[in-house]
Amino acid sequence: MRRYLAGRLLQAVGVVLMVTTLTFVLVHLAPGDPVSAALNGPGVTETVRQHWRESYGLDRPLGEQYVRWISNAARGELGFSFSHRRPVRDVLADALPRTMLLAGLSFALSFLVGIVVGVLQAERPGGTRDRWLGRVLLLLYSVPDFWLALVALLAFSYWLPLLPAGGIVDPVMHDYLSTGGRIADRLKHLVLPVVTLTLLSAASIARYQRSALLDVLPSDWMRTALAKGLSFRAAVRQHAVRNALLPTITLAGLWLPSLAAGTVFIEKVFSWPGMGLVTVNAIGARDYPLVTAGVLAISVLVVLGALLADLAVALVDPRVRLS
Amino acid sequence: MPSSARNQSFGALLFARTLRDSRSKFALVVLGIVVLAAALAPLLTPYDPAAQLDIVHLRSLAPSFAHPLGTDVYSRDVLSRVLFGARVSLSIAFAAVALSVSFGIAVGVIAGYAGGAVDVVLMRLVDAALAIPRLLLIIAVVALWGSVSVPVLIVLIAGVSWFAVSRLVRAEVLTIRDREYVVAARALGVSPWRIMLRHVAPNAMGPGLVNATLAIGNVILLEAGLSYLGIGVRPPTASWGSIIQDGAERVSDLWWLTVFPGLAILITVFACNALGDALRDALDPRQLPLTASEDLVHRP
């Protein structure tokens, strides 16, 4: 067990290193650099721009920049963001929790909803409820996420002005509200993005859960339960669900990594300043330190999630452990 | 010989089973209509999708008899753009999926059959690749080359889409590897490549094919997303995603630029997914190892 763990850990580090290196190289190869983009007024001489490049170390050969970045990153020094004019650490420290909040909430909600709907479907496979739920889920599964977000924003912020049109909190009033008011403000801003994300993910999860349940229906212990006199529905709820939760838990583990980067479109439409938006903008601004640190953070999360997922499966399912 | 006979009956069985499913009947009809409309696009509409009819007087017109889906800000007829856009979106999807699935099957078969170091290396590569959010990868690459041409776009999308297929196929190969006909072929001295090609691949392709149908839907969505971000097909080419992008700033008043291509995407992807579901159910679910298939799930 320990060797397995050590091996996977080593692989994980290797993967993260590879991903970050690739990103580093890609972004540096793209034409343009942060200095020329920021200082392109006609009065700005090349001397000034060159000077800024020197002070940021951008004129050094790529290899040297890379080594310096890696050694700094290992110590936790992630550099200075050109586009935000703040330490990268601070930018990420602001953006990451926002994405986590959004993604985490919708993650929890969509698994809840997804599992429940999957169970509801599997109680009578092929029945009317199953078929109709299936169609609705398939519809949600087939819709482009940015489109759904656009439509939601239109509907509930514009045509029916019930909810705020983006952002995390009211830019002015938030601090002057009471504690209760502040919580309400945050919740109001969370509703649309979370609901949109949840709908989209829940569809996938429900389909998955239904399929997992159908897999276990023919099992021996199900037949035993039915033979003992339980109604099909009760058998499903009391026995099948517990057994069929395992694959969904595995899925949860695999889903974890996507939390960090899967919200780009939602963040864009709802002006949610999270990791996805920050990284995408940083690529456009050639903000090298921010891009590489952002991708580093995301890939660490991805790999961690995968590791946890594998571990969970190995712990719970003896068949996998031995293979 | 058993293998080819088995293949035939397997394929025929699969086909028949799928068709019996009402979902696939519906899906095939819808897809048929979409493909037909795309193919017959020049006949169905009098306008060239790139023609700016009258930039002062005919721009931003709401749907009417003359222009059933309205015109965009450049006075181009939206109906023709949606129809010709179907060609672009569908061909990108089919080409990218064909490419990625072929590659994924190849990698999966090789990894699963060869085993050992080859398997480990290939699968670790796949794991690593899965660690990169594919959207970010594409964005970074496009930053390098600026807006890309359609063939490059296809290769790019294919390049980030083959991973799941390879894993699925590999899992399938692991169960097939020790079947009698494969063992027999090995004992007879048949070369490994021939075994992989003639015996293993055809039987392991099943999940790959299911994945392919679902992947078409995914790729259409991915291409739409890329075009929405402005890094998909270049003007004046129309794809469904790029039409939405044209109207992205005017969602509230030029709603027809968002609604119609969005509906087109929705309907097509829905049909693809329904077909994929039917295919998967036709393939005996018990063949899949342990857990439900991962291809039921969207991941960024």
Next chain:
Amino acid sequence: MTRHLPALHFAMNQPTLSARARLSWAPLVLAALIAAGCKGSEPNATASGETGGTIVVAMPGDVNTLLPGLVASIGDRELTDLLYDRLAEIGPDLNTLGDKGFTPRLADSWNWAPDSMSITFHINPKAKWHDGQPVRASDVRFSLNLVKDPAFGSPVAVYVGNIDSVSVRDSVTAVAWFKQHTPEEFYDLVYQVVVVPEHILGNTPAAQLKTADVGRRGIGSGRFRLVRWEPGQRLEIVADTANYRGRPKLDRIVFAPSPDFSSAVTRFFAGDADLFDQLRPENIAKMAGDTVRRAVRYPNLQYATFAFNLVDPKQPTRPHPIFGERAVRRALTMAIDRHAMLRNAFDTLGVPLYGPFPGSIAVADTTLPQIPYDTVAARALLDSAGWVAGLDGIRVKNGRRLSFGLMSPSSSASRHQYAVLLQAALRKVGADVRLEETDFASFVAKQNTHAFDTEISLFATDPSVSGFKQTWSTAGISKDGSNFTAYSNPMVDALLDSATATFDPARTRAYARRAFETIIEDAPAVWLYQPPTVMGIARRIRTTNMRADEYWAGMDEWWIPADQRIARDKIGLRPLP
């Protein structure tokens, strides 16, 4: 006022910001009030107006720096103008010659030496920094030295080249010394060198001020002071009640950054923001019967061109294989119906362009002869230049197709629109245009290195003629200038030199006019449009005279009548809980 936003992508115009252009965006409170003729603003506050109120400004993108010497974008300029006062402020007529029209600020009076090689400034003894320390002459000296210090890396360093030094006679007297007597020496010093506090910034080495925390505190001498800055979220400034010019009427201004245009617009129309300065024609149409908001048009000093690269991108020493020839450029210009495109892109708000200059500067001349729109003549000219139509309709000459790229930044919606329109128009005369939309960083990089075929570029100019040398003279072709088309005509060089050397405004105008005429004839670019700038603002806000180039000039005199205040106006000046 469009902003120059390199870092964040935004679907709007991104002009190349001339440092001298920032002259025109200095706040102009007193002069605006004194020059009472309300041009295009609401019934003015002739009464003094009650104090109080909060304005939320929906900002596209975010602020990058609050250090005046490091400002490179318009958004930053707006903030620093509100937080810092200059020695003197430019007059409403934007005169840059001598000191005519300038009103006192930190300097309450000044004297010219008889030979005009030095000017003595007397600092207002009541002027204080936001932390309570008095503004001293040594601060002026420190500020100049900082801008000149290469380690600091100020983008405006080149403009203070003529200022030799500032010496301190006593704590309230500073003397500025010039190397040569030039027409704009007063403007150079007073405008480019914004006075910053030595006691706060002087303890950090200049090279580190770009990144040091002390540079983000925004401690200035203006009528507003910084309360807090949460990057990406909001930036809040409040009235400085102890200011030497008295407090402003408003209590607070909050700047709310938005990641893109649509979210900013949505915020504005949802009432979350009171002001948004980049409305488009379709937004304005919607405001017809709006009782809460109104649209205010304001002029600007920008212009957009469809520019040809006159040199070969692969070998900049050789002329471009297609555009090196004047006849081809003129022919392609004739294929473009500028007025129709203007109607399409901007509806009735479009302002036509008559040359390489915006219509509102002193040397503008809208009567200059233009190249007409004539597709028949265009085709004939292309034929006679040897470009003959091939089978697919695209012209060919010596085996080379008339096929080229058109570069535009993906962040600008107007330029994207024009790119698609131009592509179709040029197709009609047999040219195949490939649209190359790149992100802003690549766009700028390729512009500077002449690595493109054609592009749509947007320039922001200033009232002074010297900015044109950067863009249209041979000297501007280097990386230090903005002559991206690599246009070079010795006659134009001479004319522009003469225009900037003379002290007589009439002669400046005559020289400039002849230079523009020549440029138009040579057709290095097609003069597309002046971007229309319309601001959406809540009706309850009473504005002052909006100056020709900066809407925020005078923001400290804006007020909100008590009976029209909403929730956020009533917060008052209480500190944060």
